[in-house]
Amino acid sequence: MSNNNLESEKKMSKKQGEQNSARRTFLLNTARGLGLAALGGLVWSAYVDEVTASQLLLRPPGAIEEEEFLKTCIKCGLCVEHCPFDTLELAKPGDNKPLGTPYFIPREVPCYMCTDIPCVPVCPTNALEEKLVSNDEGELDITKAQMGLAVVDVENCIAFWGIQCDACYRACPLLDEAITLEYSKNERTGKHAFLKPVVHSDACTGCGLCERACVTEKAAIFVLPKEVAQGKVGDHYIKGWDAEDEKRLENAFGEETKTELSERSPMDSLNDMGGLLDE
Numbered sequence: 001m002s003n004n005n006l007e008s009e010k011k012m013s014k015k016q017g018e019q020n021s022a023r024r025t026f027l028l029n030t031a032r033g034l035g036l037a038a039l040g041g042l043v044w045s046a047y048v049d050e051v052t053a054s055q056l057l058l059r060p061p062g063a064i065e066e067e068e069f070l071k072t073c074i075k076c077g078l079c080v081e082h083c084p085f086d087t088l089e090l091a092k093p094g095d096n097k098p099l100g101t102p103y104f105i106p107r108e109v110p111c112y113m114c115t116d117i118p119c120v121p122v123c124p125t126n127a128l129e130e131k132l133v134s135n136d137e138g139e140l141d142i143t144k145a146q147m148g149l150a151v152v153d154v155e156n157c158i159a160f161w162g163i164q165c166d167a168c169y170r171a172c173p174l175l176d177e178a179i180t181l182e183y184s185k186n187e188r189t190g191k192h193a194f195l196k197p198v199v200h201s202d203a204c205t206g207c208g209l210c211e212r213a214c215v216t217e218k219a220a221i222f223v224l225p226k227e228v229a230q231g232k233v234g235d236h237y238i239k240g241w242d243a244e245d246e247k248r249l250e251n252a253f254g255e256e257t258k259t260e261l262s263e264r265s266p267m268d269s270l271n272d273m274g275g276l277l278d279e
């Protein structure tokens with residue numbers, strides 16, 4: 001490339017950068033102005049009502065439960081402004097997200113898990129709560145954040161094909177806690193090992209650094225809000241090998257249902273299925 005071309009590319013990219021920054025400032029100021037109007041309870045709540053809250057949105061660290069968050073966040077943009085990595089964005093018209101609320105897309109810019117978590121204390125309404133990102137001593141602790149949970153698509157993760165890849169594992173700021181590598185023999189080749197990434201929900205903060213680092217065209221590991229990513233066992237199953245879980249049986253009560261069939265001995269019932277086999 002000639003020097004002239006290089007210079008003109010540099011100029012174009014500088015101009016584009018300036019335009020983006022001006023647009024961002026404009027959006028923030030607009031959002032902040034309208035957010036203040038919403039203190040009167042009018043403008044933004046009307047907009048939010050018009051948009052269905054996306055269940056798949058990832059909120060900043062410390063965000064309270066989604067329904068409450070939508071009522072509490074005044075769309076001031078302070079969290080966005082204080083994020084040094086430009087991780088957070090405010091939803092704009094056309095984004096199909098609750099307007100003016102902050103969110104992030106890890107594949108584009110993940111949360112870099114700042115130790116001082118500058119996005120949280122600036123929140124004027126506690127839509128982002130410090131205690132949700134604090135340890136038992138009351139100190140800010142980003143490892144307590146629960147922005148979401150990383151999920152591995154085992155059909156498209158190349159490590160599950162037997163190809164060596166640990167990009168997500170290496171990118172994780174909680175190495176060997178939130179993601180570990182599970183070794184197993186590759187029966188197909190007979191001489192290689194699988195090294196499969198396994199996510200641990202008790203440690204994963206949902207920062208999305210793994211999703212950002214994933215080598216596949218569309219990430220084979222991605223962050224979802226916890227309520228979306230996780231199933232729920234319910235009360236009917238107990239881990240018999242877990243003394244803590246077994247304590248749930250202490251207050252359990254049983255209910256016995258008696259039928260004509262259940263009152264007979266099992267052997268009689270098997271030999272004579274209550275007359276069912278005679279028909």
Ligand code: SF4
Binds near residue numbers: 086087088114120142
């Ligand atoms: S913890 Fe840091 S990188 Fe993450 S959203 Fe907050 S300010 Fe941005």
Ligand code: SF4
Binds near residue numbers: 123
């Ligand atoms: S989460 Fe808090 S700081 Fe961020 S836009 Fe909403 S009210 Fe403002």
Ligand code: SF4
Binds near residue numbers: 166168197220
């Ligand atoms: S970076 Fe992507 S492809 Fe590689 S091990 Fe992680 S999830 Fe699998």
